[in-house]
Amino acid sequence: xxxxxxxxxxxxxxxxxxxxxxxxxxxxxxxxxxxxxxxxxxxxxxxxxxxxxxxxxxxxxxxxxxxxxxxxxxxxxxxxxxxxxxxxxxxxxxxxxxxxxxxxxxxxxxxxxxxxxxxxxxxxxxxxxxxxxxxxxxxxxxxxxxxxxxxxxxxxxxxxxxxxxxxxxxxxxxxxxxxxxxxxxxxxxxxxxxxxxxxxxxxxxxxxxxxxxxxxxxxxxxxxxxxxxxxxxxxxxxxxxxxxxxxxxxxxxxxxxxxxxxxxxxxxxxxxxxxxxxxxxxxxxxxxxxxxxxxxxxxxxxxxxxxxxxxxxxxxxxxxxxxxxxxxxxxxxxxxxxxxxxxxxxxxxxxxxxxxxxxxxxxxxxxxxxxxxxxxxxxxxxxxxxxxxxxxxxxxxxxxxxxxxx
Amino acid sequence: xxxxxxxxxxxxxxxxxxxxxxxxxxxxxxxxxxxxxxxxxxxxxxxxxxxxxxxxxxxxxxxxxxxxxxxxxxxxxxxxxxxxxxxxxxxxxxxxxxxxxxxxxxxxxxxxxxxxxxxxxxxxxxxxxxxxxxxxxxxxxxxxxxxxxxxxxxxxxxxxxxxxxxxxxxxxxxxxxxxxxxxxxxxxxxxxxxxxxxxxxxxxxxxxxxxxxxxxxxxxxxxxxxxxxxxxxxxxxxxxxxxxxxxxxxxxxxxxxxxxxxxxxxxxxxxxxxxxxxxxxxxxxxxxxxx
Numbered sequence: 011x012x013x014x015x016x017x018x019x020x021x022x023x024x025x026x027x028x029x030x031x032x033x034x035x036x037x038x039x040x041x042x043x044x045x046x047x048x049x050x051x052x053x054x055x056x057x058x059x060x061x062x063x064x065x066x067x068x069x070x071x072x073x074x075x076x077x078x079x080x081x082x083x084x085x086x087x088x089x090x091x092x093x094x095x096x097x098x099x100x101x102x103x104x105x106x107x108x109x110x111x112x113x114x115x116x117x118x119x120x121x122x123x124x125x126x127x128x129x130x131x132x133x134x135x136x137x138x139x140x141x142x143x144x145x146x147x148x149x150x151x152x153x154x155x156x157x158x159x160x161x162x163x164x165x166x167x168x169x170x171x172x173x174x175x176x177x178x179x180x181x182x183x184x185x186x187x188x189x190x191x192x193x194x195x196x197x198x199x200x201x202x203x204x205x206x207x208x209x210x211x212x213x214x215x216x217x218x219x220x221x222x223x224x225x226x227x228x229x230x231x232x233x234x235x236x237x238x239x240x241x242x243x244x245x246x247x248x249x250x251x252x253x254x255x256x257x258x259x260x261x262x263x264x265x266x267x268x269x270x271x272x273x274x275x276x277x278x279x280x281x282x283x284x285x286x287x288x289x290x291x292x293x294x295x296x297x298x299x300x301x302x303x304x305x306x307x308x309x310x311x312x313x314x315x316x317x318x319x320x321x322x323x324x325x326x327x328x329x330x331x332x333x334x335x336x337x338x339x340x341x342x343x344x345x346x347x348x349x350x351x352x353x354x355x356x357x358x359x360x361x362x363x364x365x366x367x368x369x370x371x372x373x374x375x376x377x378x379x380x381x382x383x384x385x386x387x388x389x390x391x392x393x394x395x396x397x398x399x400x401x402x403x404x405x406x407x408x409x410x411x412x413x414x415x416x
Numbered sequence: 417x418x419x420x421x422x423x424x425x426x427x428x429x430x431x432x433x434x435x436x437x438x439x440x441x442x443x444x445x446x447x448x449x450x451x452x453x454x455x456x457x458x459x460x461x462x463x464x465x466x467x468x469x470x471x472x473x474x475x476x477x478x479x480x481x482x483x484x485x486x487x488x489x490x491x492x493x494x495x496x497x498x499x500x501x502x503x504x505x506x507x508x509x510x511x512x513x514x515x516x517x518x519x520x521x522x523x524x525x526x527x528x529x530x531x532x533x534x535x536x537x538x539x540x541x542x543x544x545x546x547x548x549x550x551x552x553x554x555x556x557x558x559x560x561x562x563x564x565x566x567x568x569x570x571x572x573x574x575x576x577x578x579x580x581x582x583x584x585x586x587x588x589x590x591x592x593x594x595x596x597x598x599x600x601x602x603x604x605x606x607x608x609x610x611x612x613x614x615x616x617x618x619x620x621x622x623x624x625x626x627x628x629x630x631x632x633x634x635x636x637x638x639x640x641x642x643x644x645x646x647x648x649x650x651x652x653x654x655x656x657x658x659x660x661x662x663x664x665x666x667x668x669x670x671x672x673x674x675x676x677x678x679x680x681x682x683x684x685x686x687x688x689x690x691x692x693x694x695x696x697x698x699x700x701x702x703x704x705x706x707x
Binding site for chain 1: 455
């Protein structure tokens with residue numbers, strides 16, 4: 011017996027008359043949505059006035075004065091869009107999804123309570139484990155590299171250089187482009203293993219004395235990817251193969267977003283490149299943190315004969331630790347929610363599920379395979395992970411992070 | 417401080433300083449080139465012939481710039497539909513969200529009412545909620561309401577001040593406007609609506625521009641919700657249409673056309689960013705919030 015069913019049927023009945031009124035408009039999609047928008051606006055005004063009126067009534071019954079009543083009314087009236095939206099689009103759906111996560115709901119079929127089966131299945135699901143490991147890889151390899159890129163940009167722009175504001179805009183621009191399908195396809199084109207521009211540059215480098223650098227890059231990338239795979243599967247065959255192949259010769263090039271051979275070792279490093287390219291959001295956080303470091307500290311250290319590295323290690327780094335920690339947590343959460351890259355950069359989440367993220371797999375299970383209850387369970391695991399990460403961030407801030415004036 | 421200002425560095429030190437400046441400048445410029453490179457490649461590829469775009473050795477600049485891809489784009493009524501859909505969804509979604517988010521931020525920053533702090537903390541709590549958490553149940557609900565395959569699910573939820581992060585950014589900014597202004601206006605008999613309209617709104621422009629930018633980027637690039645809800649072909653937005661151009665069954669892709677449409681999809685992002693960039697920097701500095 012599905013307890014959500016009566017609720018949904020009630021909603022269907024409630025909206026029935028409105029739907030039949032607006033259905034003739036459906037042939038013109040935009041007019042249909044405009045009509046619904048107008049209705050929504052009317053609903054918001056009515057519900058806002060009701061909510062605010064009710065709040066004022068309660069204030070009056072509690073014997074408050076007229077000014078207090080007026081302030082109560084205005085406050086709830088202005089806040090009502092969010093409160094209404096919270097109940098309809100957040101609280102209700104979240105509770106429903108919690109309920110459905112204990113059922114085997116599929117669209118168009120009656121749901122049955124199955125207890126914790128979805129959650130148990132989830133942690134036996136190879137694809138889900140892969141999605142978590144992918145996030146783990148990106149957190150350990152990708153996010154620190156992204157933070158390093160962001161810090162590098164911020165330290166560069168923290169110097170007195172000409173046209174600093176222009177550079178700041180240019181460095182931030184990729185953040186706005188990184189989720190654009192259009193730009194991800196450009197990356198897909200540039201990262202083509204056979205005739206992409208990036209491999210053609212690397213190929214040219216391979217002919218010169220720098221080929222050791224390219225070889226080292228390939229070797230290190232493949233070794234780390236294979237090591238993470240070994241960690242995930244407990245099978246070291248691929249790792250052994252990479253070691254057996256030895257240091258890459260000048261004919262070898264990265265496989266990036268390819269779909270055959272050892273390309274699955276390269277799908278995630280490609281995403282790491284794009285993360286580093288769009289490090290501008292982290293740069294903004296670091297810039298704010300760097301501007302908070304008093305110049306006098308550096309002057310005093312210089313007088314004491316500290317060199318540039320010592321000044322960075324003992325002044326800058328500890329003082330910007332809150333920004334580092336913030337960037338780390340935000341970056342970690344982002345790796346769980348990668349979606350555009352899994353769809354646009356590769357086909358079906360990459361070779362061997364290399365670009366599966368929790369968000370992508372959730373979407374795939376729910377909307378491609380109609381496993382709604384299963385998807386709901388996954389969204390609750392995702393929520394739990396994010397809440398834990400956020401709480402850790404809040405709690406540990408005070409412990410090992412330096413705050414000025416404390 | 418004056419002692420430092422009057423101190424003239426030696427010739428040697430000045431040369432060293434200039435050299436340092438030059439090196440940093442060159443470094444900053446080369447980094448810019450690397451970061452903008454994908455945009456260059458997009459434009460360059462869109463002007464190539466199909467043969468050049470799929471050449472085994474990448475062609476950096478087309479021998480003879482071709483506008484064929486753009487011609488194809490403009491002559492095909494389907495593409496006009498996709499662009500119109502994208503604009504419609506962006507205008508309605510961004511406009512509706514921006515208005516409601518501003519009103520709500522006003523309530524949380526400049527009005528005193530019982531329960532405000534509790535509700536504000538609840539709102540901060542929703543910051544943690546990933547948008548995927550409500551994805552599944554919202555789909556079931558919208559399915560029941562007959563909203564699947566209409567523009568409603570990608571626009572209407574935004575009218576309810578969707579996006580707690582945006583409310584938070586605006587609230588922080590509004591808190592920096594002196595409260596004395598409100599009190600003076602109240603004494604003069606102004607209503608809260610007048611205060612909102614004539615004191616708070618004009619002073620919140622930088623933050624509004626920034627929030628508008630974030631909302632626009634989110635809506636314009638959106639892929640996940642449109643993939644779920646906009647099913648018929650004539651409902652597709654630009655990102656979906658670009659995705660559909662790519663045919664994984666083939667080895668040769670229509671790269672010139674893909675890059676031409678990509679440019680059409682990217683130009684509005686860059687234009688809006690440049691239009692609001694001055695405000696963007698200002699509001700980021702003031703509120704210390706990131707994008």
